[in-house]
Amino acid sequence: MKVLVPVKRVLDYNVKPRVKADGTGVDLANVKMSMNPFDEIAVEEAIRLKEGKNGGGVTEIVAVSIGEQKSQETLRTALAMGADRAILVVSDEKVEPLGVAKLLKAIVDAEKPDLVILGKQAIDDDNNQTGQMLAGLLGVGQATFASKVELTADSVTVTREVDGGSETEKLSLPAIITTDLRLNEPRYASLPNIMKAKSKPLDQKTPADYGVDVTPRLTTLKVVEPPKRTAGVKVADVDELVAKLKALGVAK
């Protein structure tokens, strides 16, 4: 069984984003970039399925990334964690979730994986769309926000995080899963594995190779900082806090 894991290179989650003064976007020059945290969880889950935990039966893991040339580093990270090979679709222009989903559909058509595991959202655009769009384009089942995955030869049972609790769905394969934070704790790549990852296969493609038009549908007119909160006051003790709460009308 083959699993496809799309990964995205994003601003590291510990870095505070800085909005550019000209309002064209967030400054990504000379800042630390990493694999999107939800995608690390997706890679980890694929590896665990290959290792035989939670069902198993996975024999090959293919990591895919779409973006600038440097996304190669993100794919090497996935390979070092345990993916078997990688495909990089190089695009210097930003590709929107719809374009990414169309490219992934073309890759799925070529690679015929039984399962595609994506992160539930990328922490830069916060869109939370790509997995659902891919499932729609392929006409297959989707289990979003997964916190537990159990795989058998012809189906996958997924527990999903939903408002108010959790929900379980059973999907026939092939299927699309998007990961939530609680699915697993991703492993660190060891130094020997990082060295080994350098010799694993990494194919380079372009959107044109797949015949996919990735022209953006949305234009970002401007990006601004959110309204700043005004400086607050510190109170000295509980009595003062109680008085403030009374003034706010939340306590009598």
Place this chain on the structure above:
Amino acid sequence: MKTLVWVEHDGKTVKDATLAVVTAASKLGEVDLLVAGSGIDAVAAEAARIAGVSNVLTADNAALEHPLAETVAPLIVKLMADHDAFLAPATSNGKNIAPRVAALLDVMQISDILSVESADTFTRPIYAGNAIATVQTSDKKLVITVRGTAFEKAAPEGGTANVVSTDSAGLEQSVSTYVGSEIAKLERPELTSAKIIVSGGRALASSENFHAVIEPLADKLGAAVGASRAAVDAGYVPNDYQVGQTGKIVAPEVYMAIGISGAIQHLAGMKDSKTIIAINKDEDAPIFQVADIGLVGDLFKIVPELTSKL
């Protein structure tokens, strides 16, 4: 512009999140609602009373009892032949269904909008709310999810919409089936619609402390209880208590952050609250940079004292 709004409901009543979406949709034009489910007459009647709604389209089918995206999306795509925009709340169901609809319509979804600037231009948060982007779409049909806390709620009464039954024959659960769910029982107000939220973090140190310290204060204030990711990961409270980029986005009148340092992922979920109150023993904690009222000290002394004095 004719808009179609997906109504979030539990089979009995319309969820509050829908009301904010109606407000957003009314800024674009005429509002129709879609109530899909099984045995939904009461929900449809309630939806028809929401102010500002023209038609309530109902799809009553056993296959729709649980809103699986695979079953609901084709229904919505069919109805979009007569509508220009589809709007859903940015809840877990809305986020699950809307992008599938967008892909089937070959349009880019605009996620989690904060405002409607014009018929094709919207604002939305990116980078965990650290930046606000204004985006313009070139798509002919719009698919949008709406951040509930960013729009006023439409009045739940006063409307007189027509209830129109739509053809939902042929819908079935095929590639995916619903197995079951575990929904946490809430005795307190729901997090996303609460006026006051009392939230606890890692500093509570145990589940017992969380219940003993946070909950009495919440009950005294009639508040909902929230938590940081650290508190959830440590097992102090269930997942659905989590406020933040990956949990729930809230904007209550008053948000009390107790023993929460204020990581950017947490702030993303609560920094639009009207008043933020922080209690933390570390006076350099980032939470104090956004708090309107701060109290530095040991929460295990302060919170019980506060509870007793209210």
